[in-house]
Amino acid sequence: MLRDDLRTLWTEPRPPDAPVRVRRDWALLAAGLAGVALEAALRENVVWRPVAVGFTVWLCLLPLWRRTRPLAMVTLAFGSVLLLQVASLVAAPHVPVGLDTGAVVLVLVYALPRWGSGREIVLGGSVIVTVGAVCVVTYESPVVEKIVGFVFLLLPGVVGAAVRFRVTARERQLDQVRSREREQLARELHDTVAHHVSAMVIIAQAGRVLADADPSAAVEALEGVEEEGARTLEEMRAMVAALRDPGVGAELAPPAGVADLERLVRTPGDRLKVDLGLDGDLDSLPPALDAAVYRIVQESVTNALRHAVDATEVVVRVAAEQHTVRVSVRDNGRRTGRGRDGYGLTGLRERATLLGGTLRAGPDADRGWHVEAELPRARSESRGHSRPRR
Structure with missing residues (x-):
């Protein structure tokens, strides 16, 4: 078990999208150089x-590359500390x-x-532990x-590991949200396609029954439609079954759509007034788009109920x-906290992207x-894909 954990740690990649340099890096450098100048001018027992x-100025410059070259910067910094420590022991x-x-x-660190x-x-x-141990001894x-100093040296590393774990855990949760949104969209698309393919199979079967005068060519074509439709339906079911998590049953009820918005906006207890406005031809939307509109309104109204402080009204507009x-x-209302996107908005943004659209929130x-x-x-x-007309 320990060997597996060590192997996993050894092969762990760097976090993606690490910023090369940001404003606070220059602020840290300026603060460090100012500290060097003040100490050099005011301290007498240097x-x-x-x-x-010169050594401290060198240490102040190294953090500029701490995200892109963390190992190299640690080696240079603590290697310099070790050399200076040895020199000080020999000379003074x-x-x-x-x-x-x-x-x-x-x-x-x-x-x-x-x-x-x-x-x-x-x-x-x-390197850090070795150099720190040498300095402590x-x-x-x-x-x-000595013990307090050694713990103080390692404490930033513990904080950095905790921050990384938290960010990684959130990214993992966001990936799960996107995956669930893709699965739900796949189910809805499956239901839609399955309906039309089933109708195609029935029509083909009826064509075979009603064909008169033995039109062999027509019967052959109808048999091909029936066979192809049945195969497509079976393959679609197998694909969606593979996408679903084990133990998750199929949703038998059809997905909600624009027609269900009137019922949705009747908020519990009437704590918020919801002004719903529908404009344009919203009766003939594709099922996936119809469900997406409902999900966006549902998630947004729910977020207003949960997070909007002192809110009295929500204005919903859907225009085709x-x-x-x-x-x-x-x-x-007012939003508390940092205003970071929650998992619900992440899922909606993923759904909008899959449908070829955009979603903004703020x-x-x-x-x-x-x-x-x-x-x-x-x-x-x-997206530039062709779509057959019905």
């Missing part, structure tokens, strides 16, 4: 002042060299488990202070145009929260 200043025993601003090296691969974490962690200080359907849901210009979606009536109009 040993080897030019060396200490028991006298530490360096400035307090050199504590910026703790940023590299954090960045290693946060942005490094498993191999980099193992190798870099070995060579300093003449009480044992308690020649080529697109636009959905807009606004509330007049604070409104005046007050409240606004969800806006634009969905094509025919997927071919946005």
